[in-house]
Amino acid sequence: ITLAGMIMALVVSSFLAKGVLQPIKRLVFASGRWAKGDLDYQVKTTRKDEIAKLAETFNLMASSLKERDDKLKEYTSQQIMKSERLATLGQLAAGVAHEINNPLGGILMYVHLALEDLDEKDILRANLEKAITETTRCKDIVKGLLDFARQTEPKIEQSDVNEILERTLDLVKNQALFQNVKITRSLPSLPKILMDAGQIQQVFANIILNATEAMEGKGELTVAARISHDNEHIEIEFTDTGCGISTENRKKIFDPFFTTKEVGHGLGVGINFI
Missing domain, CATH: 3.30.565.10 (Histidine kinase-like ATPase, C-terminal domain)
Known part of the structure; x- marks a missing residue:
């Protein structure tokens, strides 16, 4: 009886090792691979029992994690590219703004001086006043570009x-x-x-x-x-x-320089960066 019991115990142990412990070890090994970022790894099994269902669930979980990871990487890459483009755009905006700001100031000064020398009824006054209005608008646009480029540190x-x-x-x-x-x-x-x-x-x-x-x-x-x-x-x-804001434009309202206003009535910078 003792010998038969020992033989039976060996048979049961062998069955457990092959039928239960080895599949569990494969699942543990797969979990280790996934923990290290190898989400392409899949648990292979030909079984059709509960352990096979568990392995299938693990594989689905790994696939879902990989899909989410890929989307996150793509989003992060797009954000980095967008940040780099914005940084370049900011430098360009600052350079252009500085180059044209001083000449605009000079134009305004001389137009104001010319306006002071004209009689109230002079037909040129209306033209000079239009020149002042449009030059001032240009300076406002330049200011918007400079504000966009500076991105000053917030005072919390x-x-x-x-x-x-x-x-x-x-x-x-x-x-x-x-x-x-x-x-x-x-x-x-x-x-x-x-x-x-x-x-x-x-x-x-x-x-x-x-x-x-x-x-x-x-x-x-x-x-x-x-x-x-x-x-x-x-x-x-x-x-x-x-x-209201159309569905199409809602995706764009935080893009720099985006505006639905007519030309000359909105630069589209400021709110999205403040």
């Missing part, structure tokens, strides 16, 4: 979002564009948060002006601020009665 400090919103609205509400726009505020008391107040104010101003222009100077603009549901963030919402 504790600031009140509501104060910044109120200050921004006070700055823009007296413009002619806002005469027929009703501004509604929903600004409950909020805690101060860390931010660059100056740059955030510029973002708010850009959004508010764009919203008002989309309403063609008439309609209702609602500005609201609140704490998020998870109590981790402050949400700021701008709602207007304008035409």
Whole structure:
């Protein structure tokens, strides 16, 4: 009986080693390969039992991880290329802006001097005033290019979002564009948060002006601020009665120099980098 029991134990041990332990070892080995980044490795098995199903599940998991990894690598590569293009574009913008900024200043100065020498009824005054307007517009474009190129370091400090919103609205509400726009505020008391107040104010101003222009100077603009549901963030919402942003343009609104405005009415820089 003892000998028969020993033989039976050896048979069972051999079966367990071949039927259970070896497949598990293959799964452990595969897990090690995947942990090292070799997600192409697949567990091979001809079995049709639960261990085979486990191996199939492992293979599917590895394939899913590889697919996600490939997408992440592609996205990262695209972002790096985009950053490099933006850096080159910024250097080019700064160079061009510096080269033409001083001549524009000289042109403005001499046109103003010429305007002072003309009589109020001189027919040339209208032409010189147009020259001043267009040259000033060119300087504004140059300023936008310089702002885009500089990308100054943010000055982070504790600031009140509501104060910044109120200050921004006070700055823009007296413009002619806002005469027929009703501004509604929903600004409950909020805690101060860390931010660059100056740059955030510029973002708010850009959004508010764009919203008002989309309403063609008439309609209702609602500005609201609140704490998020998870109590981790402050949400700021701008709602207007304008035409909205098309689905096609939503993918482009953060691209530098993108604008839907007519030529001469918007450079398309600033909000996406502030």
